[in-house]
Amino acid sequence: MQDRNILHPAAPSSLPVEVSHLTKSFGSFRALDDVSFSIAQGETVALLGRNGAGKSTLIGCLMGFLLADGGSIDIFGHSIAALPREIRARTGFVPQTMTGFGSFRVAQLMDYIAAFYGELPPIDPALIAWADLDPKKQVRSLSGGQKQRLAIVLAMRHNPEFLVLDEPVASLDPHARRDFMNLLDTYTQRTGASILISSHILSDLERLCSRLLFVRQGHVVLDVPTETFRATTRWLEHPTPDQLLAALPADLQILGQRPDALLVHGWTGDLILPEGTLTVIPDFEDAFLEITAPRTAPATETPDAAA
């Protein structure tokens, strides 16, 4: 007889997630290119990037829905290519949009899905209270936001140790969104779970996440603890950025550039800067826009454009 209690069968002995040199292409389009990162236990990592940057592809590969072309993904020390059931049971996934299961009633579906995880402790009352779903209602008749709340409950019902959320709050109202973010915070503190969350609500991510993973055109361009990002990312404003650029130390990372300013990472207060340089703490959204903006080969300036 196989062990029914597949929840938390052993203390985690490996990092929840280790991604190494991951590549993934769709035809000639390279969606992910040499992506490497890891997530430690208890970390809440924000996956940031524009539409089409490769976030959903990365999540698809992480969950084993997409097959990587190269590199490796280990979840709790097991390759995603052959993830044992007991390891899969330690993960949870919230999709962008919940589809399927339309013929079930809410309570029926929750019971049906829970049974695949074996014996489970009673559901967290805070989660149920937040979801505020009529258990007798049919899934197909739920609104978009209600379906999303149900998807979140289904993903968190078994207290996963590694939870992946792919734009989970896009269809939630501001109340539900804020309450969910608080719930997620409480959940990570209570269980020590690791979270990877992709969202376009930057203020939520900045508040909730301990680490930021910026993705641009299939590459991880910045992987940094949130506190470090806040402390060491600055706009350096100067009338002649070229002069500023020449004066900066080589280990300072240039994240973006405007006609009169550079966005740098690795700034410290004792940095010696050219005279006339202003140091400005960046707004998180501005920084996001700058870091994730697509990079193309510089276009030849026409005289009109220059004027």
Added chain:
Amino acid sequence: MRSFLPSGALERSDMIRALRLYGTRIFLVGNPMIFTAVIFILLAGLTAHELHTALLTQSLEKALKHANVFNAAIAATFVQNCLQTHSGNQIGASQAPAIPGLLQAEARAAALMSMVAILALSGLLAWSGLPLHDTLFYTLLNTVPAVIQWYAPPQQASRRIKGITAVIGVGLLLGLMLLTFATDFPLWALTRPALLTIPADLAMMGLLTAAIMTLPNRLHSPAMMAPTDGFTASTPDFALPETTPRVAPRDLSFYQLRQMLLAPAAPTNLRNDLLTSLFMPACAVLIMGSLPLGHGSFGNRIAHLTPGMTILIALQDAWISNRKHWPLLLTTGRFGSRLDFVRAVFTAKANRVFMTAPLRTLSLMLPVTLFKPLAPSHALLDAAELLVATLGVTFCCPLPFLVMKQPPQGVIVAATVAPAFVLQFCNPFILGSRIFGPVALAFAALGTLCFFVVPSRMARTDWPYETE
């Protein structure tokens, strides 16, 4: 592909849980084919009873001439369709691959239910006195189109894959119908020696099981999961034109604009529509007639085939059951109020069917008139009756709206499919012009009633919005 049999207690209990769903209303809800399947299962039962009685006094060959054994085959197809819809709802769910064991459990349960359904239908036919291995052989042969349909998941497949599999499935179904009606295929299939049928039964069951067990791989394969946004965000490396670029490569014709109300995803081309209507039934009859199947001369084969082809001119698309595009098109304001909009849909359908139905009828009648040959007056009368019936059948689909405010999808689908099948079995070639005349008029009356009464009722109902 995982093994069909569960490898341990855990997988077994998962499968049992998935199997239990088939005994609940979860299986019935959102399964639009269920009513049609039940109708054909009842018809198959009736056929088995008729055969049972007939076989007491007649030879199998004679008994089969009067019993419509094809009902069992159609029932098998619809049952497979119901199983496919149900399992597709679970297996195709966005969270399903993240739930340990769910995909395999659902696939195993679907495969098991599929086999049980086939065995039950074969058993029903065997009750008439035919050997079970033969009835199983016959049912399985007729399930081949349904096996193809397992490769065409309802929602998740790309349009190209869905199109190809649908064409193959319909082609196989029509082929089997033709074999059934034009040849002695049922007699042949139901009298094969066990030495042939038992290995064939096992092979076909294996094929069916494999098709179902690989469904999770197809529904969640990389091709299906490819994100759509990954190809849209790259910065254009060319200068944008000063004028707004055209989205559509060319203007839609007036006909196409009207037809968008019926099928917005693929506006029909008038020329293709007319050519298909004109040539498809005639070509199908002539091709099948030229095959060395059945007995008698070419003319006799054509005469024998034509009744079985009547469905070709009567089968309807999902113009009423598929209304997901209505809210979007309504908001364009192009079609006026809700009532005007529904009337525009009905008018568009009438516009199409008044052009295509005469061509289809002509196309079906021509071979039988030329090669049978039929007397011109006789052929003209048959054609007129068929045309009247076909026009009526077209507008029978919204019949449920006459008696129900919000009919379930299954009822609408049944109302779409059933009249075409009624016409398949009650047409002038089988009943004769005199008896079929009132039938045709009854169809026409029902269609007219729907055309004038249903739009106002549909205008006052909820339209699909934010629902699956």
